[in-house]
Amino acid sequence: MKHERLCGIIESILFVCGDDIQLQTLADALGHTIETITEAVDELEQAYLHDSRGLMLKRFNDRLQLVSKSDYATYVERVLQPVQRQSLSQSALETLVIVAYRQPITRQEVEAIRGVKCDYSLQSLSNKGLIADVGRKETLGRPILYATTDDFLSHFGLRTLKDLPELPANFPNTDNSVQLSMEIEQA
């Protein structure tokens, strides 16, 4: 290990914080470059692979969080009250998938694909912090554009959007869908 002490320090900080923390915050506070911090974090991640370690790193975008190892989750739940797991409803999940693959996207565009009103599921995803309003589309009515957040990545254990499951062939193109939905509505 090249950055032994730094690994220990980062582990200590992540432990106390509990929450996720930005790499930049660590770099600033510890007076290291992002590169050095990233190297140490990679080492730490590597060390956690060992069976004798009960922790692992959850990395998403430029964020970092210390979590318990998923392999040992059943043991954790044996000792502690079953930790509450919140999963998303089918309709929220469908809406989220569309936003994830077609971001930034408007409500109308999401609805064109799902064929149903999505105000409620967009609102609920927004309240959960999984998606956020990222601006307005420069078109008639200037509708709100939605995109996924860092919390979205964390909720699904993804490091970046590139880790999303590969898009099946012929996945709908949003622009087409809008056009389609207009036709459907006027049909």
Place this chain on the structure above:
Amino acid sequence: MKHERLCGIIESILFVCGDDIQLQTLADALGHTIETITEAVDELEQAYLHDSRGLMLKRFNDRLQLVSKSDYATYVERVLQPVQRQSLSQSALETLVIVAYRQPITRQEVEAIRGVKCDYSLQSLSNKGLIADVGRKETLGRPILYATTDDFLSHFGLRTLKDLPELPANFPNTDNSVQLSMEIEQA
């Protein structure tokens, strides 16, 4: 390590738990004897001694808690409480000049020179450790006397107060000001 996996499982449980936990609870949940659990915990404790680890065990009686390593406390503090950078406002600087050249000086005397209320800027300079309360003037109302601190010298790179630049001409004279302010009050 004899109990590698068990060490990892215990670490996982202690991490999620946060609080202290009884050895017996671990033994019951994991289906091991207290002796085996104790052996694993000893191994874990040993492993935490390494610099690359940021955690340590707090053991008391038959209880066990995972805590951050005290050696790294200063780094944790740096992240949780970053140093705040601030600069002084024009009014604070003016007040500071007056205190620096006319110390020890009362608030009334500073106000007589600046012609405006100075409670706020004196308070803020005092909070920043640049000036301090050094006693009371033996006059009506026994007002607080302010003077600059050693921090003041170090911030401005001065060795002693004698290193302050020579007083430019026409600097309002405190004695006069005091006299004026006294007149106001006693006229």
Place this chain on the structure above:
Amino acid sequence: MAFIFESKEFQGPLDLLLHLIGNAKINIADIFVSQVTDQYIRIVSQSEAMDMEEASEFIQMAATLLLIKSRSILPPSPEETENPDENPEATLIWQLEEYARCQQLAAQMQDFEEAASRLFSKLPDEYPLPPPQIELEGLTLEGLIAAFMKMQARFLGKEKEGLAPNRVIRLDEYSVPRFMGEILRKTKRGSLRFTDLFSENPSRNEVVTLFLALLELLKLGKLRVSQAHSQAEIVLNRNNKEVQPLET
């Protein structure tokens, strides 16, 4: 076919159609040559206990299916363009395919969600922190001197304009000791009516200060006041028993 329809079981009309296609074991593209569309229309028309809010989307789809059915029976109208993108059959098939992929991805995402939910985090520690550290920046002697120069310029500017500092103005206007002296001077020659103390248009500040001065003189026993009755003028007189007047 016994099918009890509960709109809540389906995520909208596309979900129901896909369900029927799945039951019929056909390709999405074969929807119009199968019994699926008829089944759909029958299910929607037979279901009575449908919430209008949710039903509207199902009914709209039924209308689209009916339109498609009627088009297959009637000869195409002459105005109709031959753009395949604009015919409702192609549109619906495309939408169904889109939605089917979306459901497929949603299922994969559910697996991710499940896996991620096995990662437990920990609550932040209640960590005792020292008082916050403040680092002052931009503190230079030059800055200090500049502040001084600015202040001095302001000072000199005021003097040049002949403006006496505020404090001198206040001194001339109202002060309890000054008014005390004035009252004593005015009562030297004999009794004085209280109202005569005030200037023509006294400010609130003047009235209050004068009144305080009067009270102070009464307290010190330097003055007497008398009044014939409660509505009468208050008259002030020097207390002659007082040996040492304030002003000499």
